[in-house]
Amino acid sequence: MTRIRIYCNPDSSDCLRRARKYQVLDWLHRVVVSTATPPGGPLAVGETAVQDLDTGKLMRGAAALDCLWRHIPLYLPMRPLLRIPAVWRKADRTMAGRDGKPQRRAITRRWR
Numbered sequence: 001m002t003r004i005r006i007y008c009n010p011d012s013s014d015c016l017r018r019a020r021k022y023q024v025l026d027w028l029h030r031v032v033v034s035t036a037t038p039p040g041g042p043l044a045v046g047e048t049a050v051q052d053l054d055t056g057k058l059m060r061g062a063a064a065l066d067c068l069w070r071h072i073p074l075y076l077p078m079r080p081l082l083r084i085p086a087v088w089r090k091a092d093r094t095m096a097g098r099d100g101k102p103q104r105r106a107i108t109r110r111w112r
Helices: 013-025 062-071 073-083 085-095
Strands: 004-008 031-034 048-052 058-060
Touching: 004 013, 004 062, 013 031, 013 048, 048 062, 058 062, 062 073, 062 085, 073 085
Parallel strands: 004 031
Antiparallel strands: 004 048, 048 058
């Protein structure tokens, strides 16, 4: 009884870790994780998209998180928090891969 499909960028470890967490918490087996390109186009690094398989609608950002929380029973008590504008903006940045985490770069030192 699969209800939603989570599309993750295969190059992002954060994205895959979040998707794995959602899959573990889903004891009703409604979630399927995919690294394929979603119908709406390719994903940026760190971006997660959710497709509701009942309606076929593809969601990104905070709307995707709202869809996930609607289908995973453990998150149902937290869903009203998404109505707070600051929480919605933070969720939108996190699901879109723009959560402000510094990108891993090579550390170079300058010796005099």
